[in-house]
Amino acid sequence: MDTNPYCPPVDSRSEGVPRSHLRPVQWGTMVAWPFAVCLNCIAPMRFGYSMLTPPSSIGVVIALLLFITVGWTIIHLSPSAGRSLFIGAIAFSLTQVLPIVQLIAGACAFSLAKMLGQAEGNNDWMPDRILTILGGVIVAGVTGLLLSGLALILGTMVTSLLPRNRSQLPNTGPGSG
Numbered sequence: 001m002d003t004n005p006y007c008p009p010v011d012s013r014s015e016g017v018p019r020s021h022l023r024p025v026q027w028g029t030m031v032a033w034p035f036a037v038c039l040n041c042i043a044p045m046r047f048g049y050s051m052l053t054p055p056s057s058i059g060v061v062i063a064l065l066l067f068i069t070v071g072w073t074i075i076h077l078s079p080s081a082g083r084s085l086f087i088g089a090i091a092f093s094l095t096q097v098l099p100i101v102q103l104i105a106g107a108c109a110f111s112l113a114k115m116l117g118q119a120e121g122n123n124d125w126m127p128d129r130i131l132t133i134l135g136g137v138i139v140a141g142v143t144g145l146l147l148s149g150l151a152l153i154l155g156t157m158v159t160s161l162l163p164r165n166r167s168q169l170p171n172t173g174p175g176s177g
Contacts, residue, residue, distance in 0.1 A: 026079050029086050033071045036089040037064065040151070043099035044106055044143055051110070051119070051128045052136065059136020067144050080159075085148070088155020092147065101150065102143075109142035 041064070052060065075082030095101060110128065113119040118135030121128030130139055 026075055026082060029075050029079075029082055030072055033075060033086060034068050036086055036093070037067055037071065039093040040089055040096075040144075040147060042093070043096040043102040044140075044147075047099070047103060048106055048110075048139070048143075051121075051130050051139075053129055053131060055133045056130035056136035056139070059130075059133040059138075060140040061136075062133070063137045063140035063144060066141070067148070081152075084155035084159045085152050086155065087158050088151035088153065089148070091154050091158055092151040102147065105143045105146040106139070108146065109139045112142055113138045 071082070071085065074085055110119055110130070113130060113135045114121075116135075116138065118132050118138055119128065119130045130136055
């Protein structure tokens with residue numbers, strides 16, 4: 001048997017088709033993920049923008065880019081978890097109508113940044129301010145992690161109710177009954 005050591009491995013069940021170890025890319029979810037992240041930034045940025053200083057706004061941008069990158073990685077490595085995260089993020093963005101959860105997550109994140117010396121305020125004479133790049137990363141990162149965790153839980157609940165593929169959908173076409 002002639003085998004070329006430079007050819008990719010061939011699956012014995014197929015006729016000469018190289019076996020690929022790459023997963024199919026979920027392009028629709030990959031393209032839509034940054035929009036889902038931005039949708040979930042509306043309430044946190046509306047309430048937190050006044051606390052930002054120029055260095056901390058750089059930290060917020062860094063944290064947002066990290067969230068987009070980590071989301072893309074999750075979508076690529078685990079399509080089912082990525083689907084749950086994406087659906088949960090879209091569904092969770094609707095809770096910004098009454099942003100209680102977003103305010104609680106932001107307050108927790110600001111408290112952590114303040115304990116670590118990256119933020120100041122909470123007095124009558126001193127407004128709340130995030131001082132450093134690291135403070136911006138901490139506040140945006142902790143807020144995002146809390147909200148992403150809740151979105152993943154919500155998305156898992158929603159996707160458990162959805163059919164896995166089109167063959168499980170009820171037949172409602174003409175002549176179905």
